[in-house]
Amino acid sequence: MMVKKATDLLSRVRRHIPDGVRPAFTTPQEWHQWQLEQGRQRSLALARENQAMKMQRTFKRSGIRELHINCSFDNYLVECEGQALALARARKYADEFEGNIASFVFSGKPGTGKNHLAAAICNALLLHGKSVLIITVADIMSAMKGTFSEGAETTEERLIEDLSRVDLLVIDEIGVQTESRYEKVIINQIVDRRSSSKRPTGMLTNLNINEMNQLLGERVMDRMRLGNSLWVIFNWDSHRSRVTGKEY
Ligand SMILES: Nc1ncnc2c1ncn2[C@@H]1O[C@H](COP(=O)(O)OP(=O)(O)OP(=O)(O)O)[C@@H](O)[C@H]1O
Known part of the structure; x- marks a missing residue:
């Protein structure tokens, strides 16, 4: 059911994508992978930010x-x-x-x-x-x-x-x-x-x-x-x- 919903949504979104633009994902599986990757990148960015703030505190x-x-x-x-x-x-x-x-x-x-x-x-x-x-x-x-x-x-x-x-x-x-x-x-x-x-x-x-x-x-x-x-x-x-x- 979830996969069907996602497929419907993707095909609707696809209609609005201008020619020549390559979407980041085309199947529900790719979408899932893309979301996982986005999450991974966000937590890496957060870890970097924490690290920077820590250094800022230490070295003022x-x-x-x-x-x-x-x-x-x-x-x-x-x-x-x-x-x-x-x-x-x-x-x-x-x-x-x-x-x-x-x-x-x-x-x-x-x-x-x-x-x-x-x-x-x-x-x-x-x-x-x-x-x-x-x-x-x-x-x-x-x-x-x-x-x-x-x-x-x-x-x-x-x-x-x-x-x-x-x-x-x-x-x-x-x-x-x-x-x-x-x-x-x-x-x-x-x-x-x-x-x-x-x-x-x-x-x-x-x-x-x-x-x-x-x-x-x-x-x-x-x-x-x-x-x-x-x-x-x-x-x-x-x-x-x-x-x-x-x-x-
Ligand atoms: N080629 C350059 N073009 C523009 N600005 C420069 C150039 N070389 C040096 N400066 C400027 O001159 C100042 C002194 O340079 P910098 O602090 O990089 O020297 P440094 O080689 O690290 O010196 P030190 O060994 O005394 O620490 C800085 O404000 C820097 O931006």
């Missing part, structure tokens, strides 16, 4: 900092070959993100757009429903240390787990302060856990490859090289003196 902000919220591939100015290459590679990284385990390192001089292009990647991924977080080493550490205080809402373990579940985590300012052994251990655990659950990590740094190896150790850097990973060197002049804060 959304995944991308205010200064970089409007950064896109389109508003990244290209005035030299290096910038053109960095832009093309960042865009390709975002395009090929789905199902890819490749991490990236943007290394080079200050003010050259490492955060800009990382935020552009994250903004592109957000549009595709991915969860993202760009966070400095210092912010990770202060959140970790916060878990030791009395009445803390979360534990160090849970925080590492949260940071490991974000689809793309970008760790900024690696090497800005003299990293302690504790920081090295935490970064190690985050990258390790992310790579074993096939989630890539981005790193932004002023250090070169040797300095990164020395600071974080071969183990972490080896995981950063999984898959078709990306290492981009930003070696042109800083753009910072030209930022007015009103451009986008």
